Amino acid sequence: xxxxxxxxxxxxxxxxxxxxxxxxxxxxxxxxxxxxxxxxxxxxxxxxxxxxxxxxxxxxxxxxxxxxxxxxxxxxxxxxxxxxxxxxxxxxxxxxxxxxxxxxxxxxxxxxxxxxx
Amino acid sequence: xxxxxxxxxxxxxxxxxxxxxxxxxxxxxxxxxxxxxxxxxxxxxxxxxxxxxxxxxxxxxxxxxxxxxxxxxxxxxxxxxxxxxxxxxxxxxxxxxxxxxxxxxxxxxxx
Numbered sequence: 001x002x003x004x005x006x007x008x009x010x011x012x013x014x015x016x017x018x019x020x021x022x023x024x025x026x027x028x029x030x031x032x033x034x035x036x037x038x039x040x041x042x043x044x045x046x047x048x049x050x051x052x053x054x055x056x057x058x059x060x061x062x063x064x065x066x067x068x069x070x071x072x073x074x075x076x077x078x079x080x081x082x083x084x085x086x087x088x089x090x091x092x093x094x095x096x097x098x099x100x101x102x103x104x105x106x107x108x109x110x111x112x113x114x115x116x117x
Numbered sequence: 118x119x120x121x122x123x124x125x126x127x128x129x130x131x132x133x134x135x136x137x138x139x140x141x142x143x144x145x146x147x148x149x150x151x152x153x154x155x156x157x158x159x160x161x162x163x164x165x166x167x168x169x170x171x172x173x174x175x176x177x178x179x180x181x182x183x184x185x186x187x188x189x190x191x192x193x194x195x196x197x198x199x200x201x202x203x204x205x206x207x208x209x210x211x212x213x214x215x216x217x218x219x220x221x222x223x224x225x226x227x228x
Contacts, residue, residue: 104214104215
């Protein structure tokens with residue numbers, strides 16, 4: 001299957017700082033990438049859909065000014081958590097759709113654990 | 118609001134036991150149902166994608182069935198091994214490109 005990397009795997013930052021998370025498709029070109037957030041003991045919740053060369057589409061309730069998404073190339077999408085606060089502490093995971101495959105199959109990175117002090 | 122439910126939430130079995138768990142999803146606007154296997158500190162791994170009512174898929178000791186009319190899928194593991202310990206996620210697709218995930222079933226296989 002296709003491989004997606006995500007960096008960093010964990011990050012600790014001070015309240016008020018910004019944190020950037022990278023998601024890369026390593027062996028395919030991904031026109032669409034997705035960003036999810038997972039709270040403890042809950043499902044993966046879709047935050048936004050990122051399309052290469054255009055603005056991301058955010059799910060209801062997700063602040064687009066807080067969670068900046070950039071998808072500047074076919075293999076890289078970034079999520080920046082701006083002015084992070086302790087309530088932003090969570091597990092963030094990205095995925096990418098391989099356009100050669102159907103049925104909305106997504107391939108996932110290993111995730112990033114963000115802790116805001 | 119579309120809801121995907123998985124049960125049980127967690128499961129502890131002995132090595133060699135066979136086990137199964139359930140994913141319930143909306144029966145309307147069905148496009149595909151995905152199963153993923155997620156080990157700690159790794160990426161979720163795609164196991165199966167199922168699109169047709171009555172589909173049965175198999176990969177080694179793991180198999181899955183699909184009933185789109187009643188909105189459920191079963192995942193079976195025959196002769197569980199410690200390396201099967203993971204969280205198993207199912208995800209529903211209504212054909213809009215998005216996946217809606219269940220909470221997962223965490224399986225622990227004791228040697």
